Amino acid sequence: MGERFAVGIDLGTSTSEICVFRHGRPEPVPVASSKSVVLPSLVALNSRDELLVGEEARGAVDVPGRGVRESKRLMGRDVEIPLGSRRHRPPEIAAIILRALKESAEVYLNQPVREAVVSVPANFDDVAKRATFDAARIAGLEVQLLVAEPTAAALAYGLTRLDADEQLLVFDFGGGTLDISILEMMSGVIEVRSSHGDVALGGKDFDDVMISLLKQRVIQSVPQVRLSANLDRDLKDRAERAKVDLSSRTTTEVQLRNVGATATQQIDLDVVVSRDDYDRHCSELLSRTRACLRTALGAKGVRPSSVQKILLVGGTSYIPAVRNIIEETFGKQGSADVPADLAVAMGASIRAAQVSGLLDGATGPVITDVAPKGVGIAVVEVVGDRRMLVYEPLIRPNTTIPFRTRKTYRLMSSEQDAVNVCVYQDSTGRARYPEDAVLMKEAVITDVPCASDGTPHAIEVLFQYDLNGLIRVEGTIPATGQTVVIEEKANAAVLSPEGRAEAEKRVSELWQSRPEAREFRAVIEKAERMLGELSGTSREAIRQAVGELKAAIESGDAGATRRLGNRLVDLLYDCEREEE
Amino acid sequence: MGSDYYQILGVASTATRDEVRRAYAKLVRESPPERDAEKFALIRKAYETLSDEAARRDYDALQAHGERVSELVARAHASMAAESWGDAERAWKEILVLWPGSHAASNSLGLCQLELKRWADARRTFKSLTEVAPDVAEYWINYGLGYARESVAGDGTGGIEDDQLLIKARNRFKVAIGLDPRNAMPYLHTARTYVRQGELENALAWFDKAVSADGGLDAADLDTLDLRCAILARLGRRDAIAVEVRRMRSCLPDEPEARKYIASRLVRLGLRWSEARRFDLAHWFALEASLLDPAEETTCDFRVFSGRMAAAFRDVDRLRGDPAVSGPLTTRALYVLGRVSGSIPDADADDRASVRAYTTALDRASSAAIIEDILGLRRRYPALYDLDDELLGHVLDFVGRRSGIPVPKVARDPGRCPRCSVFEDWGHAHGCGKSSRDAAPRSSRREVGGGATASPPVPTPVARPGAASPRVTAARRRGGGTGCLVLIAAWIGAAAALALVTFAGY
Incomplete structure (x- = not known):
């Protein structure tokens, strides 16, 4: 095999990227189907029921029931996404995008890619993280580690700045989420101190504002208009482009075709939107952004002036009004030291290099991350004069991971025969009662025998955050040896092994319908026809090449398909020549 | 010690924060979290402790004096359990000298000072505690008690100084409420300050807030509802007491045992009023209790007794x-x-x-x-x-x-219930079965003389014949009212025992 490498993937709401770490640095990988290193996170079927991914899906993605945008927002949710005649789980859609990225890297490296570090929003919940693991497995990838997106971005920045001693803020405003992390860099160690985010605020929301603004303009110009039924979806693409346009210009013109009709005619309209106008309409989103930033700074009592560097990451951070918020708050501009749309994937590949041992503390930076959410259980405590169920924090928010702690409690009476361990998450650090926190999971230890000596049994609870930021909670009654792992609250969004096998089958069938997979079909047909007429060595060579190509197509290995396809073309070409 | 944080980081105990940081960074680069999680956890713990000023001070204190401190803590707790507040106070003080950062020790010290009625000292302790730990509701409550208890402990004449103390106490309780609105304690204490000032309506409202502090009504709210009842009785609001009793009932499941328990609590409340010779109020509670638990003899007897006494007191007023x-x-x-x-x-x-x-x-x-x-x-x-x-x-x-003057025979009207006759205005509430103003017959409790043969046949539960009446008459033979005194004593004993039994049941 060739030289060692490591792979990192940024699986984003609007765009996804893959980077390869080799020769001591991350390289963005161009997506096989285009020249760009950015793959739009779009999946669609064309009219021939062929699977399209990325840029090529843009034209078809908004046809109802035949395309999926922003599927990341559905990760970890128990929903089904219709695509053509089938329905898919969110991890399957993510798997299609991952597979496209994986194959691009395989073509780029001319080597198979089997494992990668995948980035997720810092505030992704456990179920969504598990869905990400599912997606990778369906795509034939092993997740080496999940890395928080802002953490990855910081790593991309810190890779070449081992001597930096500064406080850093990563403002990661992507298509679906806003994550703000505060980090400290010292002597080659990058320490995430806190991470705060809004999981439901992203570029998509800014697109929605543009859509409603455009619609409003149409109604203003032609008050008697009946808007066309699918207008929101039709406008989606143009709205996004207008938004991007306003990042570099103060006005943009949007050509709207067939947005609706009056009694007499169809409406086509050219609309001019100014940046000021757009900003005004975004004011609610902008104030949420401001609030999020305030909370993030408040979490560790960080003064804006003590932040030396602000990294802007994610497409939404290009919006001028968002940049203004940064400037207002910090009195300086965000840094462009790392490319906003590639930093996360680059960082993920650096993390992959660290995990695979390509990079260590002697050759590069070391990073430590936190779990933004605190974890605790509900226990009975005397509050004032009464027993109440209170939230007992065991892991504070923004605790450096991996982390484990155990604590021993007593059951309430020696006759108690069951205990219910309820695990809660708290991102404020101020939860006092279970009602202030979010119930994550619960488990019951039943059939606890009576304590013979009249002293209630002790129950030991173990809490653990692993490097992926996944929580594991275990309750043990040492006296009886009973242990229970507190599982996910019964959640249908996590795939069972059978569910995953079915999902793999569905995705693999879908993958067969990619246009690339059909690319050599005509050549194969021609070759099979020729086999009857040929004889000798060339016949054998062609027969073998056809078999191998078919196998490659079957396995969905794009790199091999292309290589073997081209070989078959060469063989057939030479054959024809000889015959002439 | 193997887990000496200074040793783990390889720094001197005098190391500056910056030296600690650098040592940590060097170690983490050697053992990043993805390589050796256990080792990293150790390094991290040491770093988090030594890089945080307060945590490092606590760590140093416990490293140096840990054994002595735990010895003292055990002793202080034992002294507090034995209510030797002076000894406990000295122990906590020594703990705080060795380990100045301990909030729990400060709090305990303040509690001892409260018990010793050294109000100014207690307040000083809680003042500095709430400065360093301003978000612990308990500390603010105790701070407030430093004012409230002084007022209660005073000579009872009240006055402006007292009002000032109570207002200050309330301000502290208010902070506690802001921090932990579901803790009933600060509401209760606030209510008590109003009781102390005679502002009963305010007190009622605050007791009510205490009841709803943790959401719904539950068994823990019964004590507070008791207090509300007591105030309502003082305000003469008979109807409101009936409402409170309904609330008490909704604190517990609607089961016979629960009803009996609440009845016993009501009897206890009534007994307190009868000790204060407010038999009219005692009778209210006795009536409510026997409505809940009509079969209970002691409750019924108490109702009869308190009713008689209430009527007698009313007679006295008229007699003068x-x-x-x-x-x-x-x-x-x-x-x-x-x-x-x-x-x-x-x-x-x-x-x-x-x-x-x-x-x-x-x-x-x-x-x-x-x-x-x-x-x-x-x-x-x-x-x-x-x-x-x-x-x-x-x-x-x-x-x-x-x-030789003919005297009408002192004989009771055979159809008249000797119990009800004296409190006719209550109707036959004890359920003797006579048709009176509230004619609903309940249960025939006891046969008195020959007249009760006319009682309607609803004898559930059948009372043991003469279980209580003979006791009354026997006592009375010894002369005048002393019989009734014996009765009171019997009452108090029986009701208290009842309360204890049912309480243990819960």
């Missing part, structure tokens, strides 16, 4: 200044009432003196006047007459025989 009844008779009646209600101490000498004064007065009066007097008392003040009926009956008989 009634010219139709003679002076000695009034004296005697008041005396007996005083004895029965406990406001005159039990002293046989007094009793004899009172009888002597009475008989002397009788000697001087004409037989006709005496008979008229006693009959008038019996007619118009039956409750009072009842308390002393044996003596008065004898006098009536004797004087009648001596003078």
Whole structure:
């Protein structure tokens, strides 16, 4: 095999990227189907029921029931996404995008890619993280580690700045989420101190504002208009482009075709939107952004002036009004030291290099991350004069991971025969009662025998955050040896092994319908026809090449398909020549 | 020590924060979290402790004096358990000298000072504690108690100084409420400050906030509802008490045991009023209790007793200044009432003196006047007459025989319930079954004389014949009101025992 490498993937709401770490640095990988290193996170079927991914899906993605945008927002949710005649789980859609990225890297490296570090929003919940693991497995990838997106971005920045001693803020405003992390860099160690985010605020929301603004303009110009039924979806693409346009210009013109009709005619309209106008309409989103930033700074009592560097990451951070918020708050501009749309994937590949041992503390930076959410259980405590169920924090928010702690409690009476361990998450650090926190999971230890000596049994609870930021909670009654792992609250969004096998089958069938997979079909047909007429060595060579190509197509290995396809073309070409 | 944080990081105990950081960074680069999680956790713990000023101080203190501190903590707890507050205070002080950062120790020290009634010291302790730990509701509550208790501990005259203390206390409780709105304690304490100032309506409202602090009604709210009842009784709001009783019932599941338990609590409340000789209020609670638990004999007896006493007190009010009844008779009646209600101490000498004064007065009066007097008392003040009926009956008989004046037979109306007769305004609430103003027959409790044969046949639960009545009559034979005193004693004992039994049941 060739030289060692490591792979990192940024699986984003609007765009996804893959980077390869080799020769001591991350390289963005161009997506096989285009020249760009950015793959739009779009999946669609064309009219021939062929699977399209990325840029090529843009034209078809908004046809109802035949395309999926922003599927990341559905990760970890128990929903089904219709695509053509089938329905898919969110991890399957993510798997299609991952597979496209994986194959691009395989073509780029001319080597198979089997494992990668995948980035997720810092505030992704456990179920969504598990869905990400599912997606990778369906795509034939092993997740080496999940890395928080802002953490990855910081790593991309810190890779070449081992001597930096500064406080850093990563403002990661992507298509679906806003994550703000505060980090400290010292002597080659990058320490995430806190991470705060809004999981439901992203570029998509800014697109929605543009859509409603455009619609409003149409109604203003032609008050008697009946808007066309699918207008929101039709406008989606143009709205996004207008938004991007306003990042570099103060006005943009949007050509709207067939947005609706009056009694007499169809409406086509050219609309001019100014940046000021757009900003005004975004004011609610902008104030949420401001609030999020305030909370993030408040979490560790960080003064804006003590932040030396602000990294802007994610497409939404290009919006001028968002940049203004940064400037207002910090009195300086965000840094462009790392490319906003590639930093996360680059960082993920650096993390992959660290995990695979390509990079260590002697050759590069070391990073430590936190779990933004605190974890605790509900226990009975005397509050004032009464027993109440209170939230007992065991892991504070923004605790450096991996982390484990155990604590021993007593059951309430020696006759108690069951205990219910309820695990809660708290991102404020101020939860006092279970009602202030979010119930994550619960488990019951039943059939606890009576304590013979009249002293209630002790129950030991173990809490653990692993490097992926996944929580594991275990309750043990040492006296009886009973242990229970507190599982996910019964959640249908996590795939069972059978569910995953079915999902793999569905995705693999879908993958067969990619246009690339059909690319050599005509050549194969021609070759099979020729086999009857040929004889000798060339016949054998062609027969073998056809078999191998078919196998490659079957396995969905794009790199091999292309290589073997081209070989078959060469063989057939030479054959024809000889015959002439 | 193997887990010495300084050793783990390889720094001197005098290392600056920056040296600690650098040492940590060097170690983490050697053992990043993805390589060796255990080792990283150790390094991290050491770093987090030594890089945080307060945590490092605590760590240093416990490293140096850990053994002595844990010894002292054990001793302090033992002293507190034995209520040797002075010893406990000294122990906590020494702990704080060795380990100044301990909030728990400061809090305990303040609690000891509260117990020692050294208000200013306690307040100083809690003041500095709430400065360093401003978000712990408990500390603010204790701080407030430093003011509230001084007021309560004062000479009770109140006044402006007292008001000032109570206002300051309330301000502290308010902070606690802001921090932990579901803790009932600061609401309760606030309510008590209003009780102390005689602002009962305010107190009621705050007790109510205490009840709803943690959301709904539950068993823990019963004590607070008791307090509300007590205030409502003081305000004379009979109807509101019935509402409170309904709330008490909704604190517990609607089961016979729970109803019995609440009835026993109500009896206890009633007993407190009867100790304060407010038999009218005691009777309210007795009535509510027997509505909840009609089968319980002790409850029923208490209701009868408190009703009789309430009626007797009402009679006394009317009797004073009634010219139709003679002076000695009034004296005697008041005396007996005083004895029965406990406001005159039990002293046989007094009793004899009172009888002597009475008989002397009788000697001087004409037989006709005496008979008229006693009959008038019996007619118009039956409750009072009842308390002393044996003596008065004898006098009536004797004087009648001596003078030859015919005296109407002192016989009870056979259809009249001897229990209800004296508190007719309550109706036959104890359930004797007689049709009265609230005619709903409940259960026939007891056969009295021959007359009760007319009771409707709803004898559930069948009372043991003469279980309580003989006790009353037997006692009464020993003379006048002392019988009733015995009854009270029996009452208090029985009800308290009942309360204990049911309490243990929960």
